[in-house]
Amino acid sequence: MSGPARDNPRSISPIFWLLFGAGGMVSALFGPALILITGLLAPTGTGIPESFLSYDHALAFARNPIGKLVLLAVIALFFWHGAERLFLTLKDMKAGPSLVLKLGTYGVAAAVTLATIGLLLAIGF
Amino acid sequence: MNESRPYRRPQPGNWWAKPPYRAYTARELSGVAVAIYGGVLFAGLVSLARGPENWAGYVGFLKSPTSLALHVLLLAAVVYHVITWFQTLPKTMPKLIVNGEAVPAKKITGLATLLAGATSLALVLVVLGVTR
Amino acid sequence: MPDPAKRELRILRYQPGVDAAPAFGTFWVENAENLSVLEALQSIKDTLDGSLAFRWSCRMAVCGSCGMMINGAPKLACSTLLRDLPPGPVTVEPLNNFPIERDLVISVGGFVKKIESIYPYIIPKEPRTIAQGPYLQTPAQLAAYESFSDCINCMLCYAACPQFGENPDFIGPGAMALLQRYNGDSRDAGRQKRLDAIHGEDGVWSCTAVGICSEVCPKSVDPANAVNQNKTNSAFDFFLRFLRKE
Incomplete structure (x- = not known):
């Protein structure tokens, strides 16, 4: 490796930036x-029947492989989108040490991602 | 006598709250509404996994005035996110050259915003149609 | 009672070695129909205070020397007319986010280093001899980078960039516009070298797409586009480097 590569380490921001972008x-x-x-049509029954929010209907959706992916x-x-934006804004505001801000944003997004995978597996197929 | 003694003026700590940067901060925070809605869905998934009684409680929350008001606010913030997202889109793309000329950013923003309106409308219509 | 034929300028003054910190000085200049801020400064220097320091050269918005904060916004003093500013005193300060050398003169060394760091010249795909003739380019190939070649290095975009204000090592909008001017050129083969130069935290990843850099650009270069399309390029490079054959 030549000098510039050592003095100029590659940022890992692209990982978070692509998740944010997606x-x-x-x-x-x-x-x-x-x-x-x-949030609005189904709970108020506007154009969407009561059964849309029934336990059986929701469970069937969460058990469907495509439903799981969605x-x-x-x-x-x-x-991940909110995490990136909140992290950068809190950094702009100098709201705290970088590590704390990262845990509170990217950390939460990572935890929720893992928990979602766990819940979708626990719900079964 | 020739030595340089530059004076450094720090940037004010509240620059993000002042124009012209205020709109940027509002744009960024509108993206947080996206995550809050993700949180609402995540809470639903947790309730679903815990069983019918928990799910009934979640549906009860969705029907409460608090939740309806929250979703109206989230909808407004996410619509702001959609508009600003496509205003930023042309900045992240290479110049689009059609017939030897660069397509203006405003045109890209306009077309993409229209497309987003169409996809959202299509999803609502599909759900309304399927659940009838 | 202020004289209506005169205009008040509040200028941030700093003399190194004498002043502990910059402070405003007030001057009244004879107003005229087409007086620019630069001409007002020149008249102050000629008639009121010869020690006032500021940079200028062309007086016609092509040299990029007279960038300064005018009423809090980064502008070229030569193309800003007093009559277009709101009535009342006009505030003139050196460009934000740069060290002040003296009065309205800022240090440009950091910016020049950044320009040097991105290989600001065409690195040809295959060298041609004079006998082989010039490198040819279609109008569409020219349009792909031409606007980025309009940069006059005035640094207004740096004064508008809060991320440069936080991190003086950030490569910044102007140097990225120049990078894209070469990376977008069909005759150039230095793209990978330049992407490697800006893949760090101080490179393109310090940008948060605030976008004001493009709004203050007097030449409509759109540096925010140059930075952010290279975020996309750098992000793809992050993953595709494993597939790349060296």
């Missing part, structure tokens, strides 16, 4: 629709 794109394309459906992608990527 979450940003998925939420930009489908976020408003998802919030509208699960849940994992949406939950994990949304957390």
Whole structure:
């Protein structure tokens, strides 16, 4: 290795940046629709029947392999997106030591990702 | 007499709260709403795994005025995220050259925002149709 | 009672070795229909205080020497007319985020080092002899990088960049625009070398896409595009380097 490579170590930011970008794109394309459906239309029964939020219906969705992938992608990527943005903003605000901020943002996103995988496996197929 | 003694002025600590940087900070925080909604879904998954009674409690929360108000706020923040996301998009792309000329950033933003509106609308219509 | 034919300028002064810290000095200049801030400074230097230090050369927004903070925003003094500024005193300060050498003069050494670090010249794919003729380029190939070649090194984008304000080692918008000017050139083969130069924390990854750098650019170079498209390039390079054949 020559000098410049040693003095100029590669940042690992691309990992977090790509997860942030993927979450940003998925939420930009489908976020408003998802919030509208699960948070407003379904709970108020507007255009969507009561059975949409039934335990059996939700369980069937979470047991379907494609449903599992959708849940994992949406939950994990949304957390990674928020984590990147919150970390950078808290860093801008000098809200605390970098390690604490990273644990509170990327750390939470990593924990939620692992927990989601665990829950989706526990729910079964 | 020729030696340089430069004076360093530190950047004010609250630059992020002042124009023109305030809009950038608002844009970044709107992305946090995306994660909060992810948290709502994650809570649902936890309730689902714990069984029917827990799930009923979760659905009860979704129907509460608190949750409805929260989701209205989240929807507003995420719509802001969508708009600003596609304003930033042309900055992250190589120049798009069509017929020897660069496509203006505003045009890319406009088309992408339209596309995002269409995908969201399509998802709502599909769910409304499937669950009828 | 202020004289309506005069305009008040509040200028941040600093004389190294004499002043402990910069402080504002007030000057009144004769107003005129088309007076630029640069001309106002020149009239102060000529008639009121010969010790006032500032950089300038072309007076027509091509040399990039007279960048300064005018009413808190980074601008070229030569292309900013007093009549376009809101009534009342005009505040003039050296560019933000740079060490002040004296009065409105800032240190540019760090910026020059950054420009040097990104190989600011064409590294040809295959060297040609004069007999072989020039390197040819289509209009579309020119359009791919041409706007990035309009940079005049005025450093207004650095004064607008809060991440450069936090981290003086950040490569910054201007040098990245120059990098993209060469990486986007069809005659160039130095892309990988330049990507390797900016893959660190002080490289492209200090940028958080604030975007004000592009808004203050007097030449519409859009340095934010240069930085952020190279974030994409650097991110792909991060993973694809394992597939690359050296």
